[in-house]
Amino acid sequence: MKESLLVDKYGRQLNYLRLSVTDRCNFRCYYCMPEEGIDFAKRKDLMTFDEMLQLSTIFCNLGISKIRITGGEPFVRHGIMPFLHQLSGVEGLQEITVTSNGTLSARYQAELLSMGIRKINISLDSLDAQRFHYITRRDSFDSVYNGVFRLLDAGFDVKLNCVVADNKNIQDIIPFIELTKNYPLSVRFLEEMPFNGSDGTQVLSSWDYKKIYHYISEHYTDINRLISDANSTSVNYKISGYQGSFGIIPSFSRTFCGTCNRIRLSATGELRTCLYGPPVTNLRNLLRKGASVADTGQEILNAVALRQRDGYAAEALSNNSVNTSMSALGG
Numbered sequence: 048m049k050e051s052l053l054v055d056k057y058g059r060q061l062n063y064l065r066l067s068v069t070d071r072c073n074f075r076c077y078y079c080m081p082e083e084g085i086d087f088a089k090r091k092d093l094m095t096f097d098e099m100l101q102l103s104t105i106f107c108n109l110g111i112s113k114i115r116i117t118g119g120e121p122f123v124r125h126g127i128m129p130f131l132h133q134l135s136g137v138e139g140l141q142e143i144t145v146t147s148n149g150t151l152s153a154r155y156q157a158e159l160l161s162m163g164i165r166k167i168n169i170s171l172d173s174l175d176a177q178r179f180h181y182i183t184r185r186d187s188f189d190s191v192y193n194g195v196f197r198l199l200d201a202g203f204d205v206k207l208n209c210v211v212a213d214n215k216n217i218q219d220i221i222p223f224i225e226l227t228k229n230y231p232l233s234v235r236f237l238e239e240m241p242f243n244g245s246d247g248t249q250v251l252s253s254w255d256y257k258k259i260y261h262y263i264s265e266h267y268t269d270i271n272r273l274i275s276d277a278n279s280t281s282v283n284y285k286i287s288g289y290q291g292s293f294g295i296i297p298s299f300s301r302t303f304c305g306t307c308n309r310i311r312l313s314a315t316g317e318l319r320t321c322l323y324g325p326p327v328t329n330l331r332n333l334l335r336k337g338a339s340v341a342d343t344g345q346e347i348l349n350a351v352a353l354r355q356r357d358g359y360a361a362e363a364l365s366n367n368s369v370n371t372s373m374s375a376l377g378g
C-alpha cells in the first residue's frame with residue numbers, strides 16, 4: 048500500500064475519502080432526515096463533477112487510494128456515471144466503492160462492473176415491507192430487496208447496512224443473519240447516530256454494540272469472530288456453515304477511532320476530518336477562488352494536522368451541529 052502524506056498527529060494515515068456527490072435522496076429515513084426533508088443545497092452550491100474530479104486528483108496525489116461515493120442517494124444525481132468513468136481513471140486511485148439505498152443502483156450494474164466498481168453497500172433496515180415503509184417513509188421494499196440479489200447474481204460484493212433501533216426493527220436482526228446462511232452477504236448492524244436533521248430532542252436508540260451482540264448470542268451457539276481489516280469499523284462474525292457474515296458497527300460508541308483512516312468531503316465542498324466534528328474548511332470555495340493545486344493540497348494537509356483524537360473530541364468542537372442530516376454530511 049502506498050504511503051499517505053495525510054498523517055495526523057496521532058500517527059493515523061488517511062487513505063480513504065468518502066465523497067458525497069449530492070445531499071438529495073429519494074428516501075426519508077427517520078435516522079437521517081425529517082419526513083419533510085432538509086434545506087437541500089441549491090444546484091450552484093453543489094460541487095460540479097469537474098470540481099469533484101479536480102479535488103479527487105489532489106487527494107490521490109496526497110495518498111488517498113480509496114474513494115467511497117455517497118450522498119444522499121448518489122444515483123439521483125444526474126451525470127453520475129460519466130463522472131465515475133473519469134474518476135476510475137485517476138492516477139493512484141486503487142478502489143472506488145459506493146453506498147446506496149438500492150433503488151437505482153441495479154440499473155447501472157453492467158456499467159459499474161465495467162469500471163471495476165464491484166463493492167456496494169446497500170442501506171436496508173428491515174426485511175418486512177411494512178417496517179421498511181415505516182423506517183424509510185417510502186414504499187420501495189421490493190425493488191431494494193430484489194435489487195440486492197440482482198447485484199449478488201452479477202458478482203458484486205454486497206454489504207447490507209442496517210441501523211438498529213428500539214421499536215423499529217429488532218425483530219429483523221435474526222432474519223438478517225439467516226439471510227447470510229445461503230447468500231455470500233455481509234450484513235452490518237449499526238448503532239443509531241444523531242445525524243437526523245432534527246432539533247436534537249430525539250432520543251437515540253438504546254441498542255449499542257454490546258446489546259446487539261448479546262441479543263444475537265442468545266440465538267446462536269456457534270458464532271465465530273472473523274479477522275477484519277485494521278481500519279474496519281465493523282467487528283465481524285460468521286455463523287458456522289453459513290455462506291455470509293455479519294458485523295456490528297459501534298458508530299455512536301465510537302470504539303474504532305484509533306485506526307480511523309477516513310476523511311470526508313460533502314457535496315457542497317465541506318471537508319471534515321471526523322464525521323462528528325465541524326467542517327474544517329470548504330474546498331469548493333477555495334477552487335472557485337482560483338486556488339492552485341499546491342495551495343489546495345496544503346489546505347488539506349493543514350486540516351489533517353488539526354485532527355482530533357476521536358469522535359468525542361471532535362463532537363466537542365461541533366457546537367451541537369451533530370444533528371445535521373447525514374444526507375448533508377455525506378455519511
Ligand code: SF4
Nearest residue numbers: 304307321322357358
Ligand atoms: S468518529 Fe471520527 S475519528 Fe472516530 S472513526 Fe468516525 S470519523 Fe474517525
